[in-house]
Amino acid sequence: MDRPAHDAPLDGNAVAGLLGEAFAFETTLALVRCATCGRTDVVARARAHVSAMGAIVRCDGCDAVLLVVVERPDGTLVSTRGAAWLRAPRPADRPY
């Protein structure tokens, strides 16, 4: 096991490192639209189930899976199947 498995969920903040391996922008500030219910919010406010197999980011409105992040030896795999879209933050949204 190389990651904790919390029965109590974390939130999108916890997947900043994992997602940051795949995207060149600050992913927790990216907007994500749920393909199931249409809720649109920043990744940081979604629920995250982080385990050793990967991180599953779920919609805070309807619980549908938005993103799945798996760290494979050949690179980080991100499935966005549950997201209608993901929009990178503007530079002004960056913390630094």
Added chain:
Amino acid sequence: MTAGATGGWHVATVVGARPLTRSARELTLSVPGLEASSPGQHLDVRLTAPDGYQATRAYSLAATGQAERADLVVDRVPDGEVSPYLVDVARPGDLMEVRGPLGGYFVWRPGDPGPVLLVAGGSGVVPLLAMLRARRASSSRAPFRLVCSVRGPADAIGREEIDEPTPGVEVHWVFSRESPPGWPTRPRRVADDDLAAPGFTAADGPDVFVCGPTGFVEAAAALLTGLGHAPDRVRTERFGGA
């Protein structure tokens, strides 16, 4: 290697270790190549056993602004895999890896003039301490109120430093299991009265940051939205656990 936003893994060397409470310890790491962080950000910390086994956990930065250095405060989770190592075993000279600084959402920008309400449960105080330290180190006059919930006085991380009188900064302690001798209130959970204070009500529109164990964060966030704070002004960071 990596083309992503994180910049990949950096080798970190423990350069300092200082007990803060019976279960929490401050660890200082020297990390060549690590960028300076913003208050509220965290690192992913990866440990590698001699046989190659690895474990990764997230830890908030307790102090920010200085590149190539990381100040962590780790609270021991009984029977945990990583935190007991960081609290009880790691010592200066030991090596680990870190990735970061991470996160752009749970971040206070010292340029923001508005009031800030910080609500911490247990080790959730760590990223909020970074915000408080950044406020004190800068010319910011943003009004701050920090509500810290801890089990008992012996569990309060950084209490002396947090309590240091600073104009514009209010600190409010809530003891959930055991109050200090002579404390005016009996042990209790955080309630509306702790969160509603003049200058920090929903009408004042503060930026609210809530951090701690998942159960604490959810309870406190529910109280805050019940008090009228707009849900998108209440930023939360869940640490896991019950």
Added chain:
Amino acid sequence: MSIVTRGFGGRRDDPGDDVPPGQFVTQDFPVLSTGPTPSVDEAHWQLAVHTETGAAHRWSWDELMSLPAEDVTTDIHCVTHWSKLGTTWRGVSLDTLFADVETSADFVMAHSYGGYTTNVPLQDLLDGQSWVAYEFEGEPLEPVHGGPARLLVPHLYFWKSAKWLRGLVMEDDDQPGFWESNGYHAYGDPWLEQRYS
């Protein structure tokens, strides 16, 4: 691996034992979940096998309990590198559940309460290789570990042993389940280290 963290052992024993390559032995039972733990009470619990013709075979909790149970002692291997040796389970063999099921399909998609899925070839579920397990170490299976009942297919990586099992759907083709759609191996043999697709 570039560095070693002195004094860090993780939550493990020395391997030494006969474990698949890349595995470490643990005494704990780490929890891996893809979402919140569903709470399914036994009064409303149901297990169904759906065949490719649309036929369904269903068992209530009481019906499952009335089927012959087996005690199983087995090692389990999680793709995240931990193995747990000599675990003991009690449950109903899939041979028993499939005794009256007529199918010519070769693949099974296991479905869970909570929405999880995982695919397993039917031949890996039969001939004493898998169970619907409802006790672990002599106690009712805890919800966090998949209770009331989970699939137990110990010769494959443990994500194949679907927690909170509710249905087995026969498929003509080997469709990927949840993790199999997200970079993990379609079959998952720990002895061949079939971790990723």
